[in-house]
Amino acid sequence: MKSFTRDLIIWIEENLDKKIILDEVAEKSGYSKWHLQRLFRQETGMKLATYIRERRLSESAILLKMTSAPVIHAAEKFGFTNQQAFTRTFTKYFCLPPARYRQTREWHFRGLQPSLLSTAGTMLEPETTWLSAPALSDVTFSYQCESADLYSIDFHTEQREQGLKKAARLLRGQSPTWFAERFEPDSSSGNIRLTLTFGCREDKDERGGKKTSSPCMFLRFPFEGSAAELTEMQMNVYRHILPRRAEARRDGHDLFIMGPGHEANLISSHFQGDYYIPVTAI
Structure with missing residues (x-):
């Protein structure tokens, strides 16, 4: 992975709880928005906006499963405008509304998007x-x-x-x-x-x-x-x-x-x- 893409992913991971506007990211990088997205997809195989959305949803799912924080807290923490928008997006992605996802006795991890900086590939398969x-x-x-x-x-x-x-x-x-x-x-x-x-x-x-x-x-x-x-x-x-x-x-x-x-x-x-x-x- 090129250093530019790696630095961009690090920045995204550090700002998942903030509003990320691709136009601003492109301006800071010195690339056009179109070129920035093309570079990211070439390097990672994912669309930049898709990666950001799925990482936010994944971290919100972990927060819901491991804490008793209100759903509105998860929505606000990861940049959703309101609880209704968060619930709609979360349900479409995980096929369960946030409250039911939290209440399931078993934790199905499918759908969670790991960070692209993951070093887990160096671990032995269990x-x-x-x-x-x-x-x-x-x-x-x-x-x-x-x-x-x-x-x-x-x-x-x-x-x-x-x-x-x-x-x-x-x-x-x-x-x-x-x-x-x-x-x-x-x-x-x-x-x-x-x-x-x-x-x-x-x-x-x-x-x-x-x-x-x-x-x-x-x-x-x-x-x-x-x-x-x-x-x-x-x-x-x-x-x-x-x-x-x-x-x-x-x-x-x-x-x-x-x-x-x-x-x-x-x-x-x-x-x-x-x-x-x-x-x-x-």
């Missing part, structure tokens, strides 16, 4: 596997996230590290080797509530948990790296990998399980394991 989820203990830690911090790697990494330290104390000095994570809208604040549950290897079998439930379907993503890199991978999975998959995310916890025999733990600067997302086949 494999479908069946797993008995861990028996969740009382070693939990929850925190609230404002929509502005949803994609902040540092924020989420710091929150998880605080939870890990708390869990290590409650586990009498043992280092957690797996965690389960669940997100849900917090209706009282309009924010996102994330709940983390931690456990040790002794709490689970070789597949990751006590056999207290029947095996269920998950997507498995191998991982090796730092805590911040794990957070970044989680974000890439939701924003760039799942929209290209046929499965839907079902209700349940995401899981991260340290690899068997790996000497490091989740508090280490470098560790490896597998990240699982609960899904159903479509």
Whole structure:
């Protein structure tokens, strides 16, 4: 991708919550509006106006699914003139009105347009596997996230590290080797509530948990790296990998399980394991 197109996409991503007028973009770029759109389509295969509209709709869908923010807030945040126009456009694109999209128990990611800057292509494709989820203990830690911090790697990494330290104390000095994570809208604040549950290897079998439930379907993503890199991978999975998959995310916890025999733990600067997302086949 040429540097001009890349810079243009970066600018678009940074301004999705602002009014983007193609005439103004063309004037700033030094190209005519027609030539600007032609260059963009040659480089990306998409019309410039289509990309902007679909990125706004995609980010609004994520906001609706992960928070309890009013529909009008999503409409205003992503540049729609009013709630009626937003609902009409959203419904035509996702085949569901915003309120029903939010209420669906399973999250179908089809239709979400990833950023064209996505580096997800460098990630290994996940494999479908069946797993008995861990028996969740009382070693939990929850925190609230404002929509502005949803994609902040540092924020989420710091929150998880605080939870890990708390869990290590409650586990009498043992280092957690797996965690389960669940997100849900917090209706009282309009924010996102994330709940983390931690456990040790002794709490689970070789597949990751006590056999207290029947095996269920998950997507498995191998991982090796730092805590911040794990957070970044989680974000890439939701924003760039799942929209290209046929499965839907079902209700349940995401899981991260340290690899068997790996000497490091989740508090280490470098560790490896597998990240699982609960899904159903479509």
